[in-house]
Amino acid sequence: MNLRNTSLKRLFLSVLIAALPMLSFSAQAERFTIAAASDLRFALDDIIALYRERHPDHAVRVIYGSSGKMTTQIMNGAPYDIFFSADIRFPQRLHEADLTVTDPAVYAIGRIVIWSNTLDASQLTLRDLATDERIRRIAIAQPSHAPYGLRAREAMEAAGVWEAVQPRLVFGENIAHAAQMVESGAADVGIIALSLALFPALAEHPHHLIDDSLHNPLTQGYVVTRRGGGNAAVTHFVRFMETDEAHDVMERYGFVMPG
Template identity: 45%
Template sequence: MALEFILAVEGSMRVRLVILAVVVVLGGALVGSPAVAAPGTAPPSFTIFAASDLAFAFREMIPRFEQAAGVKVTLVLGSTGNLAKQIEHGAPADVFFAANQTFVDDLLAKGAVIAETRALYAQGRIVLATARTAGPRLTALTQLRDPRIRRVAIANPAHAPYGRAAEEALRSAGIWDAVKPKLVYGENIRQALQFMESGAAEAGILALSIASAPAVDWVPIDPAMHGRLDQAVAVVRRSPRPELGVAFIQFVNGPEGRAIMKRYGFLLPGEF
């Protein structure tokens, strides 16, 4: 039955072999292999916890996966740190897509995710964004000192990897102390964008993957100015259907998923 499900996902020998490998590695963890729902019954379902930088890419990708696989996906977006804490405390997530490796590895050390499913799936970038209604269009971080820029939105560095990267870039530019009083902190990188969209901030440091929003202009920030945003994923150990998480990871890292991720500015495994 598991093989029939994987055929419904992609119909490829490569994917069948991946799932067979997971069955061998996880042994009894794959209790109740997935199958296409019988007519009149609810499709198999699972929950993805994902960092907010994936909002645009996953909202495009998930409907394609649902249609191909005959499953129902619940997507929960948030900051990586907050999502990791919820998983540690028993939140009903099946698979966790983080905005860096650290939080996944911390959960792995605590036995909360399945080691054999851990994988890199992307590397993120940050950009300097200006609200199109703000007036000056910024092209360099040092311009954030401009008095016309009163508020600068970033994700909270305490629990959001993109916020931490923003802080590191500001420190690298030598303007952290000057800009810190202007900062407004989003709970996650998507909320930082929302601050700009609503007029609550004239500028911000955002993930490239969400900077295509029509309300902002942006320029890239040199990646040498901050730590790498190597993004990792793993299936949650307590998931009742780990094979669904494995199938979605394979979809993200497969041809269709990679094409979508590329459109949103991510570097992909093999490129970093």
């Protein structure tokens, strides 16, 4: 009897040990981490909320930041499964480095605006940034690693005011940080993402949409990294981003859908 019990215990343990890798894989497959450009902070949060209603067993973690810095992090082994960049050139760079399992794909086109919570930005132009005495500080994202900051610089260069505004510029780590600087009073106005200016708390204050002929397009792209390859939950989320429901959210925040 004891021998039989011992044999059963050994059989049970051997089955359990054999199943552990499968259980571990299953738990891992339902979890994934997204690295996303900070212009997506509100739109992607809304999309993830909708996604969780349909996949409550999927644990989604999202980290927002500047596209350039996140690219460097992924190249250095950061554990991100999907990367949504504000500039498709960064996913292309990862793809060329053989760090992705999908080709870079466009998911939206972004826009930039002049925004302020103390001045009527709808009445401001790029030229006013250099001449209006009420404007002492202008916040933009750091052009060296944030696509929205680079497009802000391009627009001011095209308007002929870039050199004149230099003493007034303050730089955010990313476009959400630049918006926060204006909101907190650290800057009087900012050139920020339309997607942020349309968030209800910010949309109480008017904005001025900058002519997109003054800068290169904000062609935003995504890739699935090598870490995310083979994760069924990652595939489900990428497909959900292509649905009309997700597109409706993106358009509500001012993004232009590809095609």
